[in-house]
Amino acid sequence: MGKRLNILLLIVACSNFSSHAEDKSTQFSRFQYKDPSELINKRKASLAINKRTYGPFGKNQDPNAKVAPPKTITKKPKVVEQSPELELKNVIGNLKPKVNMAGNNMAIINGQRFLKGDILKLKAKDPKTNKTQVFEVQLARATSKLLAFRNIKSGEFHYLQLGGDLNLGTAEDLEIPQGDKKGGDIDISK
Numbered sequence: 001m002g003k004r005l006n007i008l009l010l011i012v013a014c015s016n017f018s019s020h021a022e023d024k025s026t027q028f029s030r031f032q033y034k035d036p037s038e039l040i041n042k043r044k045a046s047l048a049i050n051k052r053t054y055g056p057f058g059k060n061q062d063p064n065a066k067v068a069p070p071k072t073i074t075k076k077p078k079v080v081e082q083s084p085e086l087e088l089k090n091v092i093g094n095l096k097p098k099v100n101m102a103g104n105n106m107a108i109i110n111g112q113r114f115l116k117g118d119i120l121k122l123k124a125k126d127p128k129t130n131k132t133q134v135f136e137v138q139l140a141r142a143t144s145k146l147l148a149f150r151n152i153k154s155g156e157f158h159y160l161q162l163g164g165d166l167n168l169g170t171a172e173d174l175e176i177p178q179g180d181k182k183g184g185d186i187d188i189s190k
Helices: 002-022 036-045 088-098
Strands: 099-103 106-109 112-115 118-125 132-142 146-151 157-161 181-187
Touching: 088 099, 088 118, 088 132, 088 146, 088 157, 099 146, 106 132, 112 118, 112 132
Parallel strands: 118 181
Antiparallel strands: 099 106, 106 112, 118 132, 132 146, 146 157
């Protein structure tokens, strides 16, 4: 019974297909135009891209459009204002907890190694104005009991006593070798 039903359905399907195949007056719409450019222009007008100014890749869709020159953005350097209230001699003591080790003209401060003659940038924040001030100092001497720093701007020496008796040493101990060695930034704000 099932086999007969399948054959019957096959015959009905073939008869419908053959009736459409014999009707040759039916043609696809693309063949009804004598000039294919009419069809192309009609289809082009219905595309969504024609309604946009810029395509998917950011390019202008109008071939006659003038390209605007790219805008140049200049970044202003961050300005750290120096406040006259802070002095290096008042804030140099804040560096003491950050000194890991000192001796033999070498100091490890905040995990960074500095040799005699290296330049450190000490940043201190004024608690009154919340402005950050940067002091550039040069490591002049480093012993286990003392760190001596020379202020680059003023040339003054500032001392940080680490422990024991304060022995400033001789003037020869504070002579700094020539060369502009750069160190790192250290924040000494409380």
